[in-house]
Amino acid sequence: MSFPFKLFRPAKLACVGALAATLLAGCATYQAEPLPEQAASADSLTQLHGYDSATSPMDAAAVERLVLLNNPDLRTAHARHEAAQAQRRQDSVLPNPVIGGSVGYLMSGPGDATAWTASISEDITALITLKPRREAAKASADAVDAGLLWEQWQTVGKARLLVIDLVEQARLIRWQQQALDLLAQREARLTKAIGAGTMERITTASDLAAAADARANLNDLQRRQLDQQQQLAALLGLKPEVVVPLVESLAAPTLDADAIRQQADSVRHRRPDLVALQLGYQAQDATLRAAVLSQFPALSLGYAASQDNSRVRNGGPAVTFTLPLFDRNQGNIAVARASREQLHIEYTTRLATSRDDVDALLAQYAQLEQQRQALTPAAADAARAASQAEAAWHAGLLDLRGYVDLDVASINRQMALIAIEQAMLEQQAALALLVGRGMPVSLDQDVIGS
Template sequence: MTLAGCVSYAPKLLPAAPEWPDDIAATNTPLTVDQVVERALEHSPDVRRAERELDIANARKYADGLLPDPQLSFSTDRPGAAGFVPAFMAGLSYEVSALIDHPAKQRGATAALEKQQFALQWTKWQVANHAYALYVTDVSLSRVKAEVEQLAVHEQVVDNRMRQALARGDVTRDTAVQSEAAYRDSLQQLNTLEQDHLKARQELTTLLDLPPRTRLALATPPEPYEVPPDVVRDALTHLSQRRPDLLALRAGYAEQDERYRAALLGQFPRLDIGITRGRDTSAIYTSGIAVTVTLPLFNGNRGNIAVENATRESLYEEYMQRLKDAYVAVDNIVSKLDLLNEQLRNARSMEATLDRATKQARIARARGDVTLPTLMNLESRLLNQRIATAKLLNAALAQQVELCTLIGVSAIDHQSLQ
C-alpha cells in the first residue's frame, strides 16, 4: 500500500538536434505587428523560462505545504540464556514542533509563488514591447537603408561627373577628391546600416523562436505617436501597485518576512512525542510515552535567524532602490524624448529648407545660373538630412518603447498592459 502511493520514474530523453516550432515565415503574406507580438508571447525563450520558474515555485509551494511524516521504530533483543523470551520495543513518534512554524512556511511559499507570477507578467510586458520595438526598428532600418542606397547612387554619379570635369579642367583636384570621399563615406554608412539591420533581424528571429536564416516578411507598421503626458502621470501615481517587477519584489519581501518569522519560531526546542509498546525478556509487556526535547544551548537557530534577518534587510533596500530607479528612469526618458522631439522638429525644418533650396537650384542650373558642384552638394546635403531625420525618428521610437515598458502600457496603443 505504501509503494502504491509513490511516484514512479519515467525517463525523458534529451533531443539530439534543436526542435523548432511551426515556421510562420513559410507564408509569403507579410506579418503584422500584432502577429509578431502574439508569436513572441507564445514562443519567446524568456517567457518559457519564466513559465518554468513558475512551475518550480508552484511545486515548492506544494512541498512546503506538506507536513513531516511520523516515525515508526522497532527493535528486538534475543536472550542468550534459557528460560527467557525475545524482547522487543516498538514506537510511533511525531515531530510536534514542526506544526509551530508550518503556517509561516506556508505563507512564505504562497508569497514566493505570487512573486514568480508577477515575474512572469513582467517578462511578458518586456517581451511584448521589445517585439514591437524590433519590428518597427527592422522596418525603419529598411527605410533608412533605402535612403542611404539612394545617397550612394547619387554620390557615385557625382564622383563620376567630377572625374570627367577634372579631366576637362573644369574643376580643381580638391573638388574631385571631396566628391570621391563623399562617395566612400556613403558606402561605409551603407555597410554599417546593413550590419545593424542584420543584427535587428537576428534578434527578432531569436525572440520569435524561429530557425536561423529565416527570412521574415513584415508589413508596414502603423505610425507611432507620442505617449500622452496624462498617461505617464497616471502610471507614475500607481506605479508601485501596478508594475509587475515592483509587485514581485513586494511579494519577495513578504516571503522573506515569513521566512524570518519561521526562523524565530525555530528557536523553540524541537519536540518529538510518541507512544511505545514493548516486552522484556521476562515476558513483561510495557506501554509508555516517549518525549524528546532538543536543548537550545549551543545553536538555538540563532544562525538562521541572523541570515534571514539580513536577507530581509537586503530585500527592503533593493525594493526601495528599485522604486527610486523606476521614477528616475521615467523622468530621464521623458527628458530625452523632449530633447529628441525638439531635434526632430529642427531636422524636419532643415530638411524642408534644403528641399526647397535644391528645387530652386535645379531650376537655376537649367538656366546656367548655378554650377554643377553646387547643385550636387545641395542634393547630397538633402539626402544626408533625410537620413539624419530618419535616425532621430528611430531613436525617439526606441525611447518611447522603453518609456511604455517602464510605466506598463502598450507601445502600440498606450493601453494598460494586463
C-alpha cells in the first residue's frame, strides 16, 4: 500500500510555507482600544484646534471655522466616513475561489493506492453582479460623504445664527439697560414721594408698572443670551461656562434676491443633502440591477480531478448551479425596487420644497425690508425728540416723567429696529443655507448627467 505523502518533497513544502506566509502577511490584526474612564469638554478657547487670539473678538467667519475644527458631533461623524469606505472596499472585492478535496484511504479490496479528489471553482454569478455592486458601493460611500458635508453645512448655519442672535441681543440688552436705568430713576423718586405722602400710589401705578416691565424684559433677554451662549459653547466643544468673545456689531443686512433665485435653480448640484439623495438613488438603482441579475441560477465553474484506489485518474471542468424552482430572488428585487421608488419620491419632494422655502423666505425678507424702511425715519425722529427732551429737562423746562417717557419711547424704537435687522440677518443666513451659498458650484460627489 502506498500513500501520497511522498509527493510533499522539501522544495514543495518550502513553496507552501512561503505561500502561507504571504497570505498571513496580508491579514488584519487585532489591537484593543479601551474606553476612557473620564472625558471633559475644553474649559478655554486656547484648547480649541485652530484658535488664534488675534481673531478675538470673533466674527461669524472665525466662529464657523472653529466649529468645523472642534464640533464634537462633526468629529464623531468622521467615523461614519471611515465605515462607509470600509464597506465600499468590502463590496468591491472579487469573490474568493473555492478549493475542495478529499482523501480516501484503502481499507480493503484489490486496490493498491489512496483515492483522492481535488477541485477549484469560482462563483460566476458573483462575477456577473460585480460591476453593479461596485457602482452601488461607490455611490453609497459618496452619499455618506455628501450627507456628512450637509451636516457640516447645517452646523455652520446654526453657528452663524447663534452669532447673529448673540450680537444683536447684546445690543438689545444695552438699550434695555438704558431704558431700565431711566425708569428705575423715576421709580425711585416716585417711591420716595409716595413714602413722604406727597403723591398717591394710584397716580403713579403706570409709571411703576413700566419699570417692572422693563426689568422683566431685561431678565428675559439675559436668560435668552445665557442659553445661546451655552449653545455656542457646546457647538465648539467648550464647557457651558466659557463665554465666546464676539464682535459688538455685524454688517447691515443685504440681499440680492435675483442671485438667490439663480442659485436656487442649480441647488441640486450645490446642496449636499440633495447630492446625497441623488447618489443614494444611484446606489439603489445599481442594487436593483444586481438583484435582477441575481435572479438567474447561481452558477459556479471550475476544474475537478480525482484518483481512485486503482490509480485511475481523471479530470475536467465542473459546473454547479441551483434550480430556480422556489426562490428567483423576487423578494430582494421587490425590496430594491421599492427602496429606489422611495428615494425617487423623497428627492423630488425635497427639491420642490427647497424652492418653495426659498420663495417663502424671500417674501418674508421683503416684508421685513419694508418694515425697516418705515421704522427708520420714525426711530430717527424719536431720537431727536429724546435729545431735545433731555436738554429741556436739564434746563428745567420739562419734568422727569415727560423726559423719561420720550427717552424710553426712543429706546423702544431703536430696539424695534434692531429686532427687525436681527430677523433680516437670520433670514439671510437661512437663505444661504437653503441654496448652498458658499458651497462649491458643483460638489466632488456631483452626479453626472443628473
